[in-house]
Amino acid sequence: LVQLGLCVSRASASVLNVNCCLVLLPVCRVLLAFLRGSQKVASRKTRRLLDKSKTFHVTCGVTICIFSVLHVAAHLVNALNFSENYNEDFLALNAANYRGEDPRKLLFATVPGLTGVIMVLVLFLMCTASTYAIRVSNYDIFWYTHNLFFVFYMLLMLHVSGGVLKYQTNLEEHPPGCFNPNKTLQENMTVPKAFEETFPDYTTEPFPEDLSVPEPFVQNNFMRICSEEPKFQSHFPETWFWISGPLCLYCVERLYRYIRSNKPVTITSVISHPSNVLEVRMMKADFKARPGQYVILHCPRVSTLESHPFTLTMCPTDTKATFGVHLKVVGDWTERFRDLLLLHSNQDTEILPIFQQRRYPKLYVDGPFGSPFEESLNYEVSLCVAGGIGVTPFASVLNTLLDGWKCYKLRRLYFIWVCRDIESFRWFADLLCMLHDKLWQENRPDYINIQLYLSQTDGIQKIIGEKYQALNSRLLIGRPRWKLLFDEIAKCNRRKTIGVFCCGPNKISKILHKLSNSSNSYGTRFEYNKESFS
Numbered sequence: 001l002v003q004l005g006l007c008v009s010r011a012s013a014s015v016l017n018v019n020c021c022l023v024l025l026p027v028c029r030v031l032l033a034f035l036r037g038s039q040k041v042a043s044r045k046t047r048r049l050l051d052k053s054k055t056f057h058v059t060c061g062v063t064i065c066i067f068s069v070l071h072v073a074a075h076l077v078n079a080l081n082f083s084e085n086y087n088e089d090f091l092a093l094n095a096a097n098y099r100g101e102d103p104r105k106l107l108f109a110t111v112p113g114l115t116g117v118i119m120v121l122v123l124f125l126m127c128t129a130s131t132y133a134i135r136v137s138n139y140d141i142f143w144y145t146h147n148l149f150f151v152f153y154m155l156l157m158l159h160v161s162g163g164v165l166k167y168q169t170n171l172e173e174h175p176p177g178c179f180n181p182n183k184t185l186q187e188n189m190t191v192p193k194a195f196e197e198t199f200p201d202y203t204t205e206p207f208p209e210d211l212s213v214p215e216p217f218v219q220n221n222f223m224r225i226c227s228e229e230p231k232f233q234s235h236f237p238e239t240w241f242w243i244s245g246p247l248c249l250y251c252v253e254r255l256y257r258y259i260r261s262n263k264p265v266t267i268t269s270v271i272s273h274p275s276n277v278l279e280v281r282m283m284k285a286d287f288k289a290r291p292g293q294y295v296i297l298h299c300p301r302v303s304t305l306e307s308h309p310f311t312l313t314m315c316p317t318d319t320k321a322t323f324g325v326h327l328k329v330v331g332d333w334t335e336r337f338r339d340l341l342l343l344h345s346n347q348d349t350e351i352l353p354i355f356q357q358r359r360y361p362k363l364y365v366d367g368p369f370g371s372p373f374e375e376s377l378n379y380e381v382s383l384c385v386a387g388g389i390g391v392t393p394f395a396s397v398l399n400t401l402l403d404g405w406k407c408y409k410l411r412r413l414y415f416i417w418v419c420r421d422i423e424s425f426r427w428f429a430d431l432l433c434m435l436h437d438k439l440w441q442e443n444r445p446d447y448i449n450i451q452l453y454l455s456q457t458d459g460i461q462k463i464i465g466e467k468y469q470a471l472n473s474r475l476l477i478g479r480p481r482w483k484l485l486f487d488e489i490a491k492c493n494r495r496k497t498i499g500v501f502c503c504g505p506n507k508i509s510k511i512l513h514k515l516s517n518s519s520n521s522y523g524t525r526f527e528y529n530k531e532s533f534s
Contacts, residue, residue: 274423292373313395379499387504
């Protein structure tokens with residue numbers, strides 16, 4: 001049982017070392033954005049693995065929790081064994097100071113024990129606050145407790161420096177199972193006659209004749225003897241090798257992101273849209289982004305530490321430095337942010353006067369960072385499905401196509417947008433109409449296939465405004481029939497690879513994922529991609 005406890009604790013510690021190393025890599029956003037946008041990762045399949053960064057992070061976190069429980073249970077057994085099996089012959093190996101010592105002293109009065117207890121409490125807070133229920137009901141709790149990871153890593157580095165487990169340093173001078181003549185004499189024992197020729201200096205009194213010579217000690221006149229007492233030394237903390245690299249990488253990236261985002265942006269306009277959606281347009285020197293990327297907004301007057309990711313709906317170009325985001329007011333942070341933005345401006349006024357801009361709260365932008373939707377322009381055919389405010393990643397793609405579509409690989413785009421109320425379509429109705437008109441003028445009306453679905457309605461409705469007639473003809477009541485839609489797309493694009501991009505409710509996402517993995521009789525292959533902030 002003693003050996004089992006030590007073996008389990010060591011094995012679980014090795015698993016924890018690996019996962020504590022890997023769990024930091026998926027949250028290095030700058031590194032992921034660089035890999036996604038560089039030519040070093042030329043394979044699209046390999047780049048798609050980066051989209052699983054959040055899943056990989058969660059998997060490592062769950063593994064850490066599971067093996068931490070196993071590690072703690074093993075050390076509880078070890079503490080009891082150290083106390084009950086105290087041995088004076090091996091004082092260096094004893095974690096206890098005497099036989100029968102209270103095991104609780106080993107847990108709360110030693111550096112490894114105390115740091116381990118605090119780490120368990122920190123890990124428990126991080127684990128429980130990461131559940132879906134808490135993240136949805138109160139995101140602040142998740143955010144602040146998750147930042148305790150830095151405390152966890154500092155305690156981890158102290159935890160492994162305690163040196164509880166040790167190894168023998170003088171195996172050549174004291175091999176396992178060797179004969180120690182010095183110790184035999186100290187215990188008033190005599191050496192057998194068979195040892196007299198080999199050990200004449202240690203022979204004192206005759207050894208009983210009827211006692212056979214031990215085979216482990218004598219075999220073909222070769223004997224293993226100990227020239228000194230065993231010496232033990234604590235293991236070098238292997239955890240430092242595992243976590244020092246990723247931890248330094250993460251810290252360097254955080255410093256780089258802080259320096260990059262320490263200058264506030266200039267807000268050029270604020271637009272209040274129907275259904276509690278706010279559009280913020282801004283400018284920042286030397287800011288560059290690709291369609292589909294997202295940024296992290298931080299407003300100190302709203303929250304000192306809290307920040308949130310938002311997908312870019314407008315990217316800067318060579319002729320236009322403005323970029324923007326759309327955010328839906330659904331929580332405390334967005335409510336306070338909206339109140340501050342609209343405090344000194346008329347909701348019906350788009351461009352803010354210069355003197356009002358100076359009263360505006362400071363807004364810092366960190367990013368941009370990569371997302372799966374950067375790949376939407378790299379397919380010959382793409383299917384983009386949005387649910388409600390999930391249309392934001394595709395807005396930047398549509399804006400990019402409005403500026404010019406011929407330089408991209410994309411030659412056909414299926415755009416499906418599902419909303420609950422008719423007013424939500426007005427968020428990007430003007431953009432859709434302008435892109436529709438542009439493609440008609442260039443004799444490519446088949447370039448984009450727009451389908452708008454109104455899932456909840458009391459009767460026939462339309463988007464108000466004569467300029468929206470092109471969209472009204474594409475407005476359908478109800479929900480999409482996904483199986484028929486996939487069959488139709490597959491039939492029209494035989495033996496092609498189609499990129500499927502979804503940003504919306506999990507129910508829609510699961511249906512699209514299942515259909516993308518299904519086979520069809522047309523030889524068409526669907527590759528599924530889903531929005532996931534890392």
